[in-house]
Structure formats: C-alpha cells, structure tokens
Amino acid sequence: TQLLEQSPQFLSIQEGENLTVYCNSSSVFSSLQWYRQEPGEGPVLLVTVVTGGEVKKLKRLTFQFGDARKDSSLHITAAQPGDTGLYLCAGAGGTDKLIFGTGTRLQVFP
C-alpha cells in the first residue's frame, strides 16, 4: 500500500517567517502534485513535479522532488497571512489514481 506522510501536521508561524513542509513515502511515485485546500472547497493545484531532483519555484514557494522520487518538500519564504490553508501532497504511482498525503495545516499570523 502506497502511503504519503506529511510533516508537520500543524504549523503556526508569524508573518515573514520561512517554513518547510515535508511529504515522505517508502514508495516511488511517477509524479507528485502539491495542492492547497481551503475549508469547504476542492484542492487547488499548485505544482506538479515529475523528474527526480526537480525544483520548481512559484513566487515565494519552492517545490522539490527527491532524487529517488519518494519524497518532496515545499518551502515558503517570508510567509504571509494569505498563505494560510491546508497543503496537500499527492502522488501518482503508475496508475491513474492519486494517493493523497495526510496534509499540513498552516496558519500564518500577521
């Protein structure tokens, strides 16, 4: 069974701080997607990473796919209150379905 564990589960920080969220598995994924989800809404895609070692940047967000394609990280620089939300990683394991991680709930205080 493929599982994705995210850490930390909860994160409360002050505006301006940096943070890193981790997404780990013992399984290899052909691609990994990061989503952000607001309460009562669907996951909104942030990025897809496909190649081992790949780094993608989206403004203040930096996403990295591990060399072995088993893990990924999301780094946010100078967090803002608008970054508050639930961050989900999801892996494609060679079939069509996505395996979702356990989620990291981020709260950024002004």
Added chain:
Amino acid sequence: EPEVTQTPSHQVTQMGQEVILRCVPISNHLYFYWYRQILGQKVEFLVSFYNNEISEKSEIFDDQFSVERPDGSNFTLKIRSTKLEDSAMYFCASSVAGAVETQYFGPGTRLLVL
C-alpha cells in the same frame, strides 16, 4: 481559465435514498475521477473513468456506486442506497491524460446522509 464544476454544492438526503452527483470536467480532458473526503480525513480515490468505462476503482467503490458519462459534457456519480458513512465531500477531477498528468479538482459536493 477552464475549471471543473460540480452540482449541487450541498446535498442532504435520508439514509437509503439514491443521490446523483454531477460534474462537468474541463472540456478537452479525457480522464475523469471521483474522490471523497470524510470530514477531517484524507482525500481518498474512488474511481477513474476513461473511454466510457471504469479504468480503476478502489475498495470503497462497491456495488452501491456507479459512474456514467451520459453526454459529451457531464460525468455523474450515483449512490444507490446511501448510508450514514457516505457523508463526505465528493470531488470530481479531470486530466488531459491518465497516470502522470495533472488532475484538476472541482469545488466538491458536500453530502450529508441523515
């Protein structure tokens, strides 16, 4: 920007009743999916659909569930006889192709079974 839409946004039903959740995937996408998220839990895969047939389904997707693409734009999930434990957010997603391609999610339907 094209997006996946879902109706209704909320559905309340009595246990044992049938419900149909509707989705309009992004127009040039070929793969369609249903996921669900029980309150406070992970998003879970239910079923994927391609070329007018189910390509993969999870153990959650039992005989009470069915999917259909009744026309060129809609994709539906039917639950024949709802149970209390079917209460969840149901998300439709679509992608251009399967496997590594990016899946785009709709806003969800919140189903409450009483």
